[in-house]
Amino acid sequence: MQKVYLDNAATTAIHPQVIEEMVNVMKDCYGNPSSTHIFGREAKALLELARKKIAQQLNAAPAEIYFTSCGTESNNTIIRSCVNDLGVTRIITTYMEHKCVMESVSDLESRDKVEVIRLNILKDGSIDYDQFEELIKDQSKKTLVSLMHANNEIGNLLDVKRISALTKEYNALFHTDTVQTVGHYPIDVEDLGIDFASCSAHKIHGPKGAGFLYARKSTHIKPLIAGGGQERGLRSGTENVYGIVGLSKALEISLEELENHTKHIEGLKKYAIEELTAKIPGVAFNGLSNDFEKSLYTVLSVKLPFHDTLIGFELELAGIAVSQGSACSSGAAKVSKVMETLYTEEEVNQMTPLRVSFSYMNTKEDIDALVSTLVKISSKHLVVNA
Template sequence: MRKIYLDNAATTPIHEEVIDEMADCMKKTFGNPSSTHVFGREAKAKMELSRKKIAEALQVSPAEIVFTSCGTESNNLIIRSSVDHLGVKRIITSNLEHKCVKETSLEMGECRNVEVVKVKTDVNGSVDLEDLEKILKSSDQKTLVTLMHANNEIGNLLDVKKVQTLCEENAALFHTDTVQTLGHYPMDLSELKVDFASCSAHKIHGPKGIGFAYIKKSTRLRPQITGGGQERGLRSGTENVYGVVGLAKAFEMAIQDLDKHKTHIESLKKYTIDQLKATIPGVEFNGLSADLEKSLYTVLNIRLPFKDALIGFELELKGIAVSQGSACSSGAAKVSAVIESILTPEQIETTTPIRVSFSCYNTKEDIDALVGVLKNISEKHLVPH
């Protein structure tokens, strides 16, 4: 049975070229980057070249790229240090953020006496920018706004430029979780002028266990992990050299092939929408995920017009991997917090959401197989008995 992977928002298969680059580094560059002898200097050179390549692609200084273990660590570093070291007394976020942002913000409220304010979102899961402006103007407390660039479940895109302008006008710091968008969209961080952003290599066909935080130098953020003073003092610990090399290669390939991959994946997404509409009566799409202009082109959140708690398992029996929420909560019996926030109780009780997320490795044949299985499942539920 052919296996079909359609859960690329959770993680992506690693490019062969990335594996080769990492394997070569493992074989030849084993030194500790903090060592001053030739072995250490070779490892340090590999890391700094990787940092430079990423910084150049984002139009920022290499000193503003801090390697971490993943997007979750990057987001934790930014939020916690903003409170502990930059004097942030208020965090503005939303109910639709990734758990690492939502839970860390709530912990700052509980443990650091920080005010946590949730900006309104509409029925499609989009941030209400008028409400954001109103909240920003309601207090002169030092504020951090943390809103994701693209929702990992429903794909809604945030108008980052508009949010940054509002933050600048109100002297607030702005952090955006860009884990789902860096490497998928051209991004000039010097033009966007955000204060903080985050990236995870495994979302762009790189290895797990490595990512980076973009930290604007002027913010003077301080570390959460202390010790040896690595990463310019912002993240102590012996660096994951081959992981960094893999991240840089994956990022380089993502930027190099961005237009080609975007065109291919957008066509797959449109094809999926058209085929589902033609095949399953009453199918709908959650959030703005069916709007190619306003959503992440790699994500489509489908709302099937029947209740089937085992649909993920049924698809897996046919060799097809999708998600019924975000990867972090895919084992939960209930729907995700994001879906709960945008659907009515009746919709939750009578429909089934699944997230399909695409990569450059997917084909129309994959989509035909998915739609065929969903058609068979839907017929069992929708045909009158």
């Protein structure tokens, strides 16, 4: 049976060079970075070299990079520290954020620790920038703005510079979840003007279980995890040295190959749009998914013109892996918060959303396999509905 992997927004295959780098560390550098003997110092040196490289690639200071286990931990640490330790009493966010952000914010809200304002979402999946500009002018409460750089389901890109300029003007803190964009776009934290960001290695052909958060030095966020004082006290616990080395190598490769990979993946996305449009009557795309300037080039959110709750299973039987939404919370096929935000219940019941996400490893043959399978599935529904 064919095996076609088009769910790269959920996770990516580890790059062979990353595997090689990690294996070398596992074999030859097994000391605890907190130990003062030579084995520990060797591990510590690798850790700090990785930190330095990542900082250089983001135009950050090494002291602003903290290693974590993933984007979820990074986002939780940032948001909860802002409220618990930095005096934030108001959060401006949306219902379109990653679940780890939405749940963290909702938990703090339920404990009466913070007022939460969720921005209106326009029909194309964009935030209401005019509403945001009016809200941010109110400086009566210390405010954290938490808006993701790119939506992990429909791919819409945020105008980060526009948001950061306003947060600076009105003395708010700005956190942006960059899990889907680090390694896929050049990110300069100074140029963007952000206070906090997050990354997860497994989204850029690195290992699962390794990530980092960026926190501007002037913010002085506090730890969630107490213990041995690792990561300059922000994240206690023995560091995942080989995972961090793998993360650093994955980011290095991603940025070195950025131009070639972007060109290749954009070509695949364009081809998928053309083929789906030509061969499935009534197909459309969610959000700004088919706008290459305003959407992730790695994500295409497809809206099929019929309702089929078993489509994931049907594609699985054909050996094709895609997602019916975000894969970060549950394997169950249910309507996502993003789709609930964009569409009415009636509209949701007349369509089937699919997230197709690409990597440099995909080919046009993968797209052909997906399209031909979707054509077969669609023909059954479109004949019935005709």
